[in-house]
Each structure stands twice: as structure tokens, then as C-alpha cells.
Amino acid sequence: MKDGFLKRLETEVLIHFGSVTTELAKRGFNLGESNIGFMVEHPQIFQDVMKAFYAAGSDVGSANTGGANRFRLREFGLENKVREFNIKAAKMAREVTPASCYLEGVVSTTGHFLKPAGDVTFDEVYEVYKEQITALVEGGVDMIRVTGHDLEEMKAGLKAARDVADLPVVALVTFNPTARGYRTMSGLDTKTAARELDIARADVIGTICGKTGMEDTTNILKEMRSVTAKPLLAKPNAGTPEVVSGQPVHPVTPELMAREVPSWIAAGARIVGGCCGTGPEHIARIAAAARGKTKKA
């Protein structure tokens, strides 16, 4: 499975998911609550959302477990549910993932900064990720994605993924435009990120979410490509939302997103998708732009 997936990236462009959380929010999920808590309580809704993305053309699906590490679940008093929730989410996601597609187990930032700036150590973060990844692997995922903004925190995630299982590992970084180029909230720049994540043996490296627009994503990919030969991944959000009639509305339409896809591919992206605000219609257009033909839903 692993070699097959990475081999395909040498010649093909695969389509990632949009945002499961955004779609859940359209179906009764309150954005201020724990998304995995909602998914576990409403498996039908979670599975329907995943099916919609696969039907729209996604090849790589996300079990949407980014918030399900011990530190983040503690915010909701759910820290004792790490193992249970991650296994459940992975299994539910696996049930609706077509045989020709791949399922990603996701670990994301803990929300804490590493010492000395913050209050947690590399080893503590490593253990938190190891706990979560062990459960995801048991639940049957095909690969692990580590999302973050801090290099050391991400390295802890990559190390845990490598130590727990022999699966492909994807590393996605959240950048914002700043006066000193694209930086994460911790100050990590695109080239250092790409170089170091390559050295830390990520199989796929990319950019996700943040205040970056469609063209910013192309720029980030180019900067990453200048220092790494690894396949790249583009997963931008659909823009900062505005509230219209009580609902968040993201300004980047499916057409606007799809328009930039050829540039992402030219810049080195081998997997393309979207984050917050990206729905099945966006994915369908992205898939069409990537493959040059319309995919039937």
C-alpha cells in the first residue's frame, strides 16, 4: 500500500478532501465544540460527509482527527477518550473509504508551545502523538498526516508516526503572509520547513490553511520545491469567512479555487485539496482542473 501510494505520486496528481469540519457545521455541528465528539455521536452524518467528498473525486480522505490528541481533548474534558475516539473515527472513515482510495489519520498541533517558550517538552508531545497515532493505526488508516506550525512539535509527530508504524507520512504546515515572507505563527519559514521536514523523513510535504490565498499557495509551493524534491501537497482554505444570515460564508468559490490548481501542479503539488470552507463542489472543480475532464458526482 505504502509503496503503491508514493509510486503513484511520481506520475499522478491525487485529489485530497475538503473540510469535513465545515461540512459537519452545515449539519448541526457547533464549531465551538469538539468535532470528534460530534463525529462519534453522529456517525451517520460523519460518514455522509466523507462519502460526499469521495463522490466528488477525492482519492485521499481524512478521518478528521486533528483535534483528537490528549491536550486538545482536555479542553472539552474528553482527554480520557483519545484511544476510543481515534479508533472509532478511523473505523467509521474506513467503512466508507473506497478500495481505490487512501485514508489519512491526522494529528495536529497540541495548542501548546514547546519549552522554553511554552510549557511542554518534546518528549511529552511525542508521547501525546504516539498515543493518538497508535489508536489511528489500530483503527486502520493508510497514512499519517502531521499538521502544524512549530518544527519541533511536527518532528515529534513525524518521529511518533515512524516509531509506531511503517506508513507514509504527510507533513503540512500552516503559513501566513508576513512582512518577512510566509511564516508560521512560530516564525517558521517555507524553506526551513521543507528542508527540515524532508530530513525528518516526511514522504509528502505541503501547506494547509492559514491566511494564505490561492496565489500565496503557489508561491509557497515554489519556495518549498526549491529545497526539496519530495512530492508536495496544497490544501488552502476557501478564505476568511464572513457571517451571512448567521452562517459563515467563505469567499473563495469552487471556480476560483480550481483556477489556481494548474499553477499548484506546475509548482510541484502532487496532491491537491482544500481546508476550511472547502466543500464537495470545490473538490469536484479541483478534480476536474487536475484531471482535465469532468468527474461525475
Place this chain on the structure above:
Amino acid sequence: MNTLEAIKEQLIDGQVEEVKGLVQAAIKEGVPVERILKEGLISGMEVVGERFKQDEIFVPEVLLAAQAMRAGMSLLEPLLLGAGVKPLGRIVLGTVKGDVHDIGKNLVGTMLKGSGFEVIDLGVGVPPEKFVEAVNAGSVAIVGMSALLTTSMPMMDTTIKALKAAGVRERVKVMIGGAVITQDYANKIGADGYAQNAPTAVDKAKELLHIS
């Protein structure tokens, strides 16, 4: 370099132990505590805020400088009251009900404390009643609300209405902030101020309270 300049430089560099040692030395030297606070610690945090605003440094550096500030403050605090040094004002901060994001709020609290304000941080998921309760507890100059989610924004409106209903809206200035917040939204809900980032929040707080 004199001791106060050294405190400032070491604080900017996030050197906790050095700042503690230098503040201790300054106290021993008989430097007035108000000068240690203002010319050593606060002026150091001002530089940190400016550099953060200009994207020259990022969140980890600000957090380190804040640690150095806190270390220095812990030595000064027992002496400030006796020296008649008062905070610039009391500010109540919280992330509104329905939202648990707090990195931005925490940075604002850090910068406000670093500028000489007293900060009461109510945490995250704070319902309107708790903001009202904090204002009723007395002497609050500013209520600062944070939210990251668009779906949490209406709660800022609800909280301002709760302050009005409790008859305490006129006692305080209200500031709001967060990734999806705009000046337009602040105007719409009758907030007194909006700031895009932590250092600008300090400027705005001072402006609202007519502090230079």
C-alpha cells in the same frame, strides 16, 4: 550599559535569569522601583511589541520575553504598592462563550501586562454573565473579548447587550479582537475599539483610556 538598559536588553532577548539578577541588583542599588518597571521592563516589552508588529519576531520570542517580564515583576510587585506605583488600569479579558481559542487572547494579556496594566483573564468559553460579574467586582477600565470563530461573533454582541442590561456598559470601554473580527463588526455592535494584534491592542487600550 547601565543596569536599566541591561534589564531592557536581556528582557528583549528573553533571558529570564539575567533579568531576575539585574532587577535584584537594581533594587539593591537603590534605583526607584518605578524606574526599574518603566525603563527596564516596560520599555523592553515595548520594543518586543514593536518587533512583533513588524514581523521581526514571532510568538515564541514574545512568550520568552513575557517570562523574563514576569520574573522581573515578581521581584518588583511587593515593592510597587509601597512606592505608590499603580497599574495603568484593570482590564478583564476572555474568549467568549462557544469558543476555546486563546493564543491571541493570551498574547494580548501578555502585552497589556507588559505595558503596566493589571489583567484579569477569565479564560475561554466565558458566558456574558461572567463578564458582567467581573465588571461588578469593581474598578474595571476595559473589557476585552476574543473569538476566533465566525460563529462566536454574535456572542460578543450578546455580551455587550448583557453589560447594558446590567447597567454597567457605561462604566467600561469594550474592545474586541480575533482573526475574523473587523473594525466594521466592532462598529456594528457598539464596541469602543478593535485591534488586529496584541501590540496594537495595547495602543488602543491606552488611547481609549487617554494614557500616553
